[in-house]
Amino acid sequence: MSVCYMAYVSGVVQGVGFRYFTQLQARALGVTGYAYNMDDGRVEVLACGEREQVEKLIAWLKVGPRSARVERVLIEPRPYRDCASFSIKY
DSSP states (O other): OEEEEEEEEEEEOSSSSHHHHHHHHHHHHTOEEEEEEOTTSOEEEEEEEEHHHHHHHHHHHTTOOTTOEEEEEEEEEEOOOOOSSEEEEO
16 A cells, blocks of 8 residues: 655754665665755655555654754655655755
């Protein structure tokens, strides 16, 4: 079953390669969507794909790369949309 979730990641998550490492994880899992640095210091991540793979990415977001310090991840379901790949938005 395909699902989409929007995740809002708070903490020290900008300027530490968070979007890049998220993209690597998502592509390895076959998850599509994007990662985007928000003006308020959070990273917005849209994750779409098979439920199990998306849940694995969300679990990874709660830890993040070693360079980051994740404090909170807010998850919201979204209507499924078919994205071509997982990209970094600017």
